[in-house]
Amino acid sequence: MGQLSAKLVVAALALMWTGASAEAKSLRLNITADPSQMDPITESELIAGDIIRNMYEDLAGIDKDGKVIPVLATEWQASDGGKTWRFKLRRGVKFHTGRELKAADVKRSFEALLTPALKPGASQVYLKDVVGAKEMLDGKATELAGVTVVDDATVDITFTKPDVLFPIYPVRIFDTDVLTHGADWFLKESGGTGPFQFVGWKRGSEVRLKSFPGYWDGAPKIDEVVFVVVPNIETSLSLYETKELDLVEVPPSATRAVLHDTRYDGQMLQVPAAQINYLGMNQTKYEPFKDKRVREAISLAIDREGYVKGLKGGAGLPLYGSITPGIAGYAPVPKIPYDPERARQLLAEAGYPGGKGLPPIDIQATPVEKDDLAYFADQFKKVLGIDVSVKVVERATHIKQMNAGEVAFFPWGWTADYPDALYFLSQLWDSRSPYNRVRWKNVDYDKLIDRAQGEPNAEARYKIYAEAEKIILDDFGMAPLYVRMQLWLKRPNVKNVYLTPFRNLPFAKVEVE
């Protein structure tokens, strides 16, 4: 007996030392902080999105090339000029709870996202134009009038105004029965249809998902995905080195070092992010910016290639337009040359030869961009003779001020939430958008955005995008800067990890050898 228990102790110790899950095939990757949410209703931020995307699916998704593909819906059709959408649902899709997906689940998922008591997060905004959404948000209705269940596999959705991009919006469909399992249901289970299901979340340490054998597109070949919370990139790299992480997201602060380290050759994944970075020139806050020649001079005084190569360590692409490559509706635009000569001439023509006579101006952003600010201040002094002061402000305050149109001169980025160029065009430069932080206003541009939003034919819509993009570029309403390159490290024994402009695809097809 004593011998047996001694053996057991030894076995238990051995297990502890080697790690119990040595047998399981797992994919381990870093996340820089705990996700703020784990359920598809409150979901609002990037890390939560990375995890939730592996458990919950939308009506449509993207493939590894960034193209829109059917997911939970197999086909969709607009009618009434984009005011109604009919979705045909995929048959035989099972939730993690074991139940089969039916059209009524679409309706219930939408309703959950519109129930204020459930504290819905970011994806709620994609439903705001559905008929009856406002009544639900105001607490006047408990059912969403605009969604009609035609049969088990067909659902109609009507809108108060045309919304041709609705099918590609990131809105999760899930089994709302989980909501009856207590307020903290998401710490115990998941109710999605995705390739992985929830196992556990050790706050500060890891989030563990296991493969869902009933996944409609075939059970994953790996047993589990472990998101390891590692705030420090140096620690992540050490863990990668000792094979304790298979996949590491490299933040901008470390890209230079990793890109130039030969140890990582052949292990890097690099794809431009669906994020544009621009230099905002707010005409309502700085008088000289009202003169197009001044704005053009600023744009021509930026050496985009040098900026990306030097300051960004080569982890980016120079940007000349308002749409990132790899996004539906993207079309190449002419390069903006780095032309100090012409820039100086334009500034002189505007009445400020050598920068003389220009009122003082601050260039403002958050502590993260302080190098960028210093770079621009120096560049504009050198090329144009303008005195630009650097102003670093706490992030939330900076965002608030930009939204209020109070910041005259700022470099900032904008990341698309769904794979269509209209995201950039409608949110950033439409004068009615709360995110038009440069306060650029052009009536023709706004009209084109309205037209695009009601144009269900993709090719016709892309033509409108090009027209609209040309208006803002020709007017130098802002100065495009660069597209950030996402950088990930992947161990050679891991296959089928697909990095897209919208981060990694769900790890449904990943293999670990």
Place this chain on the structure above:
Amino acid sequence: MLTYVARRLAELLFVLAVVLILAFAAGRLMPGDPIGAMLSDRAGDAALEQRLRAQYGLDAPVLEQFLLYIRGVARGEFGFSYRFVGVPVVEVLGDSLRISPLLALSALLIAAPLGVAAGALAALRHNRWTDTSVMAVMIAGISVPNFASAAFLVYLLAIRLSALPVAGWGTLRQAVLPVIVLALQPTAYIARLARTFMLEVLAQDYIRTARAKGMRERIVILRHALPNILVPLLTTIGIIFGTLLTGTFVVETVFNIPGLGRQAIQAIFARDYPVTIAVVLLFSFFYAGINLIVDLLYGVIDPRIRLEARR
């Protein structure tokens, strides 16, 4: 004695009340707010922002929010985290409540005896090569910052020799490096103080008397000298423990340990007021509690110090 303890506990409560008010005010005075942090770049959607603010009760006047919070605390409820929707503060802190004190205590249990021994040894070999070399090592120990020694040890022991894990928490092996790194500076600090105190004590008349009586050197040191350096050292060790508790942040970051320091930073960045206040309260409680324990221990070590309730 009992009245003294009761009095000190009442003082502790008062300190915590003041800390609570300050922490609450500091949170609200910081630029940015939880909803802003939550929405981040989407904070332009005024309707959504308004709705969220109402959901979290942040649209009420600050005083009203404060009273509501106090009422909760009085009932022993610290409310719900803003960052982790629907999760109580106690659960957010969870394991980190144990981890940071455990780390600090382990480091202290290594640092205190080792430091005292090294310091005493150096004092006994005053101005000889043992003294010089022990002190040289100790000065190096104080001068090298945590993150540097951590990086060096990780590179050597974890990456090069694969003797220990790089980072993480949960197994004994994972705890070895962080505890060593954390213990380095306190050991050196305690050793330097112990040496100074020891040199002072050794110059006292009673030591000369003891030696003159023909006592064996071992007895002189262990029974007559050592106990007398413990009282001043105790104060220092108390303070060091406090620093260790609140200063585990660097080590927690490098070794990826989900401790209190990391929680605090994350909560502050997210403007997660309830969690921030709870962490600040905890840290204050630890600090004040340690001071109380140290004061009580004086009486145990040195019978001459009597703990009476002062009038």
